[in-house]
Amino acid sequence: MSDSTPGRGPGDSGQHGDLPAGAETGSTNGEEAQASPHRVIGTPPPAQARSMLGAAAVNVPAERERELPADPPDLASAKRAERIVAALFMLSMLAGLGFLASYFIFGVHSVRNVLHSNLALGGTMALAFLCLGIGATIWVRRLMPDVELTEQRKPLRSTPQDRAAFAETFEEGADASQFVKRPLLRRTLIAATVPVAVAPIVLLRDLGPLPGKSLEHTVWRKGLRLLNYGVNTPIRPGDFSSPGGMITVVPDGYQDDFNALAKAAVIIIKMPPGVLQAPTVMNWTVDNIVAYSKICTHVGCPAALYEQTTHHILCPCHQSTFDAARGAKVIFGPATRALPQLPMTVDADGYLVAQSDFTEPVGPSYWERG
Secondary structure, X not given: OOOOOOOOOOOOOOOOOOOOOOOOOOOOHHHHHHHOOOOOOOOOOHHHOOOOOHHHHOOOOOOOOOOOOOOOOOHHHHHHHHHHHHHHHHHHHHHHHHHHHHHHHOOOOOHHHHHHHHHHHHHHHHHHHHHHHHHHHHXXXXXXXXXOOOOOOOOOOOOHHHXXXXXXXXXXXXXXXXXXXXXXXXXHHHHHHHHHHHHHHHHHHHHOOOOOOHHHOOOOOOOOEEEEOOOOEEOOHHHOOOOOOEEEEEEOOOOOOHHHHHHHOEEXXXXXXXXXXXXXXXXXXXXXXXXXXXXXXXXXXXXXXXXXXXXXXXOOOOOOEEEHHHOOEEEEOOOOOOOOEOOEEEOOOOOEEEOOOOOOOOOOHHHHHO
């Protein structure tokens, strides 16, 4: 009676005989572990450890002479170059991580903080790209062969022999580049490029959040004194001895808050008697002194020029012109609405103070749609 057990023939005593280890289909877990070695991140799959084209390079003729050398001529010098390149790639990785850290560490809520943030972000990103570039240059100059290849023109469809020859040339190029042979370079290059690739994703955070209703209000409130910007002193109506003067004023307590002043800067103008007309709100003026927002309603430039003879407020950026005698309405230029008027009165000590915040949003018209 014959033995029908699969994998056994007549006379088989149960031993595997000449079969290689792991060739039988019923491999144990231990044999499977031996057949599948652990793969390290940054290295090719074990089955393709020496190939970057996979099955495309299986049928390459082994007897063909190499066109590119597999290794540089001076292996000792190449090893030193490898360590230098790896160090540069690691430094690039640290600089990239420093860029990401600087983005969160340095705030941008003042001019000084913006300066520090720009220096940190620019310096770390420049260092990251500089180390990558120097490392890649040394890699090419010291590890790759200096060989010129001339490729002849061929039909668009390559023959199997040509494809096989290309596969071999590609493999030789991969060997000559040292990318496969030197895992230290490969892994440090991957480590250096990851932070650089992540940086644009992190910067998307600057697209938000939306301003919501914050642009519709300023820090002006009832009883807040108007300070002469620069000297930061309160102002009495008598400080304007003659018509035609214009000064920039800021809210008391916010003279050093540039974020607040970006919306709250105001100009006050002393007008001759009888010049102010509607739509100027007369109850918001004091002794023919009227206060308007200094932020142009076009794109937010400071409307800081005043023509005494025509009573025109001018924005130097795009020449928007406002009539100070008639509610600062637009008479020329790209601005689409008047400069908002600040309600103003005097306090018990005779100083100019605000009656309230602006009754409409200041600045560019598109802020209203924020």
